[in-house]
Amino acid sequence: MLLPSNNGTHGCFQITLGGKNNKYLAPQVILASIGEWVDGHEASHRCLSRGCIALQHICCELRPWNIWRNACQKYGLYTAETCPHNPPCLHFAYCESFPHPRHIESVDLSAAIEKLVKRARYTDTDCVVVDPSPGSKRPMVWVTGEGGFAAARVVAQHTHGPPPYVWYQASHLCHDRCCVNPDHIIWEEPWLNALREMCEVLGKCVCGLDRKCVF
16 A cells, blocks of 8 residues: 655655645655555655666665665665665666756746845855755745745856756755755756765765765
């Protein structure tokens, strides 16, 4: 039996079924629709991109195995050739089946940035930090009739223009998801964004990417 998701989205898209209060994680619904959902298991992304809904990128497995997939791409302990998982991880896969995000063009970017700056405080690492919005782990920009947009995506759009592809994420070079400093936020592929988490864990930049992390 597929139960509603009451513990947050975990970065996944949600689907509402049987009433507005019954929200399910999209990958779980996809697996259940083809008869591959197993109670007590999790929907695991072989591509490590939680927003992905490509059927070939999702599998059903126990939580320890799901978490262990982080060792492959997030922490770089395994390569595509040495991946121990079954089915194997999809290293550096292009996740083209993302639902198209809501059009951020409905946001008055300049006005939104001005409001964010008024709420911000500054740190020794040049982070411009805004407290998380209620019910979220990050600051949001709220638009009447449109709902909330992640502040980092608003800043990235204002600074760099639209993302090259719809699946790109607003990546924090400083690893502070509450930072809205435009110098610390870039558009980046989900797998590269995840790779930067290794730098956060080690406390220094070891990702080898062109745009270095900020500490």
